[in-house]
Amino acid sequence: MVDLQHVAAPTPSLMSAQLQTPTFDLPLVRTSTSGQGGLLGEDALAFLAALHTQFEPGRQACLAARAVRQAAYDAGALPDFRSDTAALRQGDWSVAPIPPALLRRQVEITGPVDPKMVINALNSGADCFMADFEDSTSPTWPNLIAGQCALRDAVSGTLTFTGSNGKTYALVEEDCRAVLIVRPRGWHLDEKHVEFNGRAMSAALFDFGVFAFHNARALADKDRGPYFYLPKLQSMEEAALWESVMAFAEAELGLVHGQMKVTVLIETLPAAFEMEEILYALRHRIVGLNCGRWDYIFSYIKTLRMHRDRVLPERGQVTMLQPFLKAYSELLIQTCHRRGAFAMGGMAAQVPINNDPVANDAAMARVSADKQREAGAGHDGTWVAHPGLIPIARAAFAEHVAGDNQLSVRRDDVSVRASDLLAPCAGTITRAGFDNNVEVCVRYLAAWLSGNGCVPIHHLMEDAATAEISRAQLWQWIHHGGIRLDDGRPVDFDLLECALIGLPSRLAAANIVGASRIDDAIALLVELTHADSLADFLTLPAYQRLP
Structure with a gap:
């Protein structure tokens, strides 16, 4: 007591x-x-x-x-x-x-x-x-x-x-x-x-x-x-x-x-x-x-x-x-x-x-x-x-x-x-939703690594919390195995690779905040999603990449 x-x-x-x-x-x-x-x-x-x-x-x-x-x-x-x-x-x-x-x-x-x-x-x-x-x-x-x-x-x-x-x-x-x-x-x-x-x-x-x-x-x-x-x-x-x-x-x-x-x-x-x-x-x-x-x-x-x-x-x-x-x-x-x-x-x-x-x-x-x-x-x-x-x-x-x-x-x-605070949440995973998680995480990380912690993305002012949700969901969906998109496609590392292909050139052409750190951001996201355990905070490994 x-x-x-x-x-x-x-x-x-x-x-x-x-x-x-x-x-x-x-x-x-x-x-x-x-x-x-x-x-x-x-x-x-x-x-x-x-x-x-x-x-x-x-x-x-x-x-x-x-x-x-x-x-x-x-x-x-x-x-x-x-x-x-x-x-x-x-x-x-x-x-x-x-x-x-x-x-x-x-x-x-x-x-x-x-x-x-x-x-x-x-x-x-x-x-x-x-x-x-x-x-x-x-x-x-x-x-x-x-x-x-x-x-x-x-x-x-x-x-x-x-x-x-x-x-x-x-x-x-x-x-x-x-x-x-x-x-x-x-x-x-x-x-x-x-x-x-x-x-x-x-x-x-x-x-x-x-x-x-x-x-x-x-x-x-x-x-x-x-x-x-x-x-x-x-x-x-x-x-x-x-x-x-x-x-x-x-x-x-x-x-x-x-x-x-x-x-x-x-x-x-x-x-x-x-x-x-x-x-x-x-x-x-x-x-x-x-x-x-x-x-x-x-x-x-x-x-x-x-x-x-x-x-x-x-x-x-x-x-x-x-x-x-x-x-x-x-x-x-x-x-x-x-x-x-x-x-x-x-x-x-x-x-x-x-x-x-x-x-x-x-x-x-x-x-x-x-x-x-x-x-x-x-x-x-x-x-x-x-x-x-x-x-x-x-x-x-x-x-x-x-x-x-x-x-x-x-x-x-x-x-x-x-049990009310822990209740499962009904819903689906669409290809657009998966790809959006990848893009938002990469864009925010690139900006953060460039010294910008508050970034407008798709008309939303994003901070670290959105990137944390995005990369945590990617890790969890992939590592549990057997989870599928609403169209039946498995959520796996192949889907992640597909989402990342072409992203550097597309984002660079869009002149986004932190464009020079896109490759670094992608490398960090790949590292985090492939890790055997979910990192406690995205900002911990990202911080080591700041000067």
Whole structure:
């Protein structure tokens, strides 16, 4: 039985003086790029060293626990609600009050951290902007440094950008800007450019640490944060590690406990079974959970990769109306509102189609219907990838939400069992669907390897999640054997080779983003699909191919 009084107890901080006169080795920064000197001075490096020294063992323990859990699933076990935390789920508790700056989050825009994007997103009219170091940023060292510099200047209000055409972009008045929320990379990723005794630093701690060191005090003074989105969590223990990290950072940076607020993306299948526990572990600072639906679909495939009876159909047929995804969304709403937290909806990735009014109207109608579904179900807000979708999403929520949010919508009608979250999904695999998975994965990988992590493909703004679904489905369909297209053709390596033939010349002629890395992208996809086991994350081997 879990001791409810001691879950996620804050880790005692090091003495503040240690940051000024470190008693531990500073990290080695392996490369240099413009702007780095202003971010990674000795005090900042000492703060990163403190984070690494204190929390790297806990991170490694969490990653080891993931591997053990996945091995059990591969051997036939299925995810389930935890028996050791039943008392927690049945208990009467709530999360801490939500700060005024976050009470209205009906429309959030997301995107990478390059200066132009940061300015346009903060000026977009959305309620919040999630600046994403994870799925929509290719983590080249120049990208990371430029992104941290852009966010530091945005917090200070001095950020500007001049495009190649001479056009200058600047921030609007602070009261008119979206509220900034930063998503660091997940626990599973390393930052190879920062080393301690020859070992890479946690990418999550690097992204969080640099941003917090430079901006936490200024944001706290303005009652605007700092606020974070936490990705890819799989358990309450991983959430508790973040609680300890933030409590430590608050003490070191002179903030009150709980000043840092977080929203957690429920984008892994194991986390769907621990929503209550994750809220509890972060109860002093969490303000909501988010339906990270594209990564969630990927996680469903990855977690159940060896379960032939749960193989999903082609990606386009796996919509939020499928029973297992509807159950996930409704359970998230019920769980969050029971505990006083927001239930955030998913991403609309559509990009306006300027040269085809009929196709554009149809695409925008789909966006509106999806946002109507979310608002009607009780979500407090939603995500969009393009400023042109903000009015559509806002109008959908205006029809259902009288005030700032829907915390009063309890969804007591919802009753979700483990089997509901695991229910197989009916559908087919068409040749067009198979080929689309191949093309999208190659195009995204080529762009990512070229330093672009957010790419328009077929009028959708794609990030790493779509590529993850695509390559995971290809691996699973091929390796289970005996799976066929709707026309009877077997899904095998011959079909993959057919899809790849001619793709380099066709994509090169289309002048796509990352055209120079198409061959590298194809080689990586072939490597991943031919591997005996499904790689945990596409970005792990791809990262080794970045400079």
